[in-house]
Amino acid sequence: MxxxxxxxxxxxxxxxxxxxxxxxxxxxxxxxxxxxxxxxxxxxxxxxxxxxxxxxxxxxxKRCQISGRPRGYYNKFGLSKTKFREAAMRGDIPGLKKASW
The missing domain is CATH 1.10.287.1480 (Helix Hairpins)
Structure with a gap:
C-alpha cells in the first residue's frame, strides 16, 4: 500500500x-x-x-486503484503490476488468461 x-x-x-x-x-x-x-x-x-x-x-x-502504487501501472486496467497479477489469477479480469505453452 x-x-x-x-x-x-x-x-x-x-x-x-x-x-x-x-x-x-x-x-x-x-x-x-x-x-x-x-x-x-x-x-x-x-x-x-x-x-x-x-x-x-x-x-x-497515475496510481493503482486498489493499492495506490505509482510504479508498474497498467493504464488499460488501472492497476499496478502486482494487483493486476492477483486479479488475473483470481479470474477477475474478463477475457484474460495466463499464458501457457
Missing part, C-alpha cells in the same frame, strides 16, 4: 486540475494563437504562471 498522504495529495491535485482546466485552456489558446499581440501574449503567460502549480495536469501521477 502506498502512503495515504501521497494518495490524498494526488487526489487533491486532480481536484485542482479540474477546477482550473477551463482557465488554463483559455490562456493557452491565447498564447498559441498567431494573431495575438505580444502584449496580450505576455499578459496570458503571466496569468498562466499565477495559477497554482498543481493546476498543471502533468503534475498528476
Amino acid at each position: 502506498a502512503k495515504v498522504s501521497m494518495v490524498q495529495r494526488d487526489l487533491k491535485r486532480t481536484r485542482i486540475v479540474a477546477k482550473y482546466a477551463e482557465k488554463r485552456a483559455a490562456l493557452k489558446k491565447i498564447i498559441a494563437d498567431p494573431n495575438t499581440t505580444f502584449e496580450e501574449m505576455m499578459v496570458a503567460q503571466e496569468g498562466l504562471q499565477k495559477l497554482p502549480r498543481n493546476a498543471s495536469p502533468s503534475r498528476q501521477r
